[in-house]
Amino acid sequence: METDSVNIIDQTRLPHEFKIVALQNLHDACHAITKMQVRGAPLIGVTAAYGLYLALRKDPASLDEAIKDLSATRTTAVNLRWALQRVEQVLLSTTLNQRAAKALETAQLIEKEDIAICQSIGDYGAPILKSLWRAKDSSQSIVNVLTHCNAGALATVDSGTALSVVYQAVSAGIPVHVWVDETRPRNQGAALTCWELGQHDIPHTLIVDNAGGHLMQQGDIDVVLVGSDRTTLDGDVCNKIGTYLKALAASDNNVPFYAALPVSSFDFSVDSDVIPIEQRAAEEVSHITGIDEAGLFRQVRIAPRDVAISNYGFDITP
Structure with missing residues (x-):
């Protein structure tokens, strides 16, 4: 059964607020991944798969453009590329009219598999x-x-x-x-x-x-x-x-x-030695976000304004 949105937990609000956000289109999915409303390699992959569905629901001919946009959101987590390639492979044998339904079916399968795999890891x-x-x-x-x-x-x-x-x-x-x-x-x-x-x-x-x-x-x-x-x-x-x-x-x-x-x-x-290591915004290092005594979200600067900042998101353990 088709759905017009996909619900996520906005992780940027935790632990202070449990907030559900509805992703309704490709832009919403890309924004959620880029801004880390969702994060974690497996969840990024699942979200990308659903993002592809949301894009094809609006425009079945937008497959290549949607894959390009989603691929650009995060560079290091391989699950993102894996999920997009998996959905794309399924869609190669479908008509334009079937694309959205098949994309949703595949995204749901990836979601169910992730649950089972994590259980097995435990x-x-x-x-x-x-x-x-x-x-x-x-x-x-x-x-x-x-x-x-x-x-x-x-x-x-x-x-x-x-x-x-x-x-x-x-x-x-x-x-x-x-x-x-x-x-x-x-x-x-x-x-x-x-x-x-x-x-x-x-x-x-x-x-x-x-x-x-x-x-x-x-x-x-x-x-x-x-x-x-x-x-x-x-x-x-x-x-x-x-x-x-x-x-x-x-x-x-x-x-x-x-x-x-x-x-x-x-x-x-x-x-x-060829894994792309994501470099994120300097603001993540120069500022810190939390809530004040009134319960309001605040961002404050903790570094000098003119300091040079390097913000590597990942490292590699041999």
Whole structure:
């Protein structure tokens, strides 16, 4: 059944406001991805697929233009390209009049697959946390997990990738505490991961991005779990900026480090040295957004006006 809009959670309003936004056309979908109302590689892919449907619903002949516009929204997350290519492949054998319906059908299939895949990631990953818990001296001990960015339900359709492992472990009765990197400059850890974990009543502590190494040195972290925006055939993981530093600290302190990702986040066509690393707006670094005491959203400058800023969105962990 056709629909005239696609609903998303506006993640730029979290954790202060839970707001549903209706995407009604291609422009809305592109804006949602670019402005990070939706983010997380799997969810970007699903949103792009629905964005293609919304474009074809308005104009069945706009396929090439819509793919071009959606492809330009984010450069690093491979799920975006994967989803668009998958829908396009289906449409090659359809008539103009069938395009919108087939695009919607394919987008819905991608959505359902993402839910099942994330569930499977949790199923496979939870035993890792169980084994770490069993290896501890006391049955009352807690497994301490460090996360970076947000790789939970908000990054996918449901349950997430890295956080799916945590959710499944907790459901199995394993006590888990999560150290949450704030993840500057967009603060996905502080705003999104903490909000998610709070919804699940999972113990968690927010830390500054540079605290992870110290906690590992002190023996306060048992495992690092992250997601991935693009992973090469060799296993190189392109993820939120700062992931590489966490991996180095984990290696130096003999802390297990895992990346949890769906097949759609693999890119078998490139090596890590040619993955495009997105550079985002300087304003994300020079300013910070939050709510004031009156509950109003405010953006304030935290850096000098004339300072040079480099804002790489991702790094690569070999």
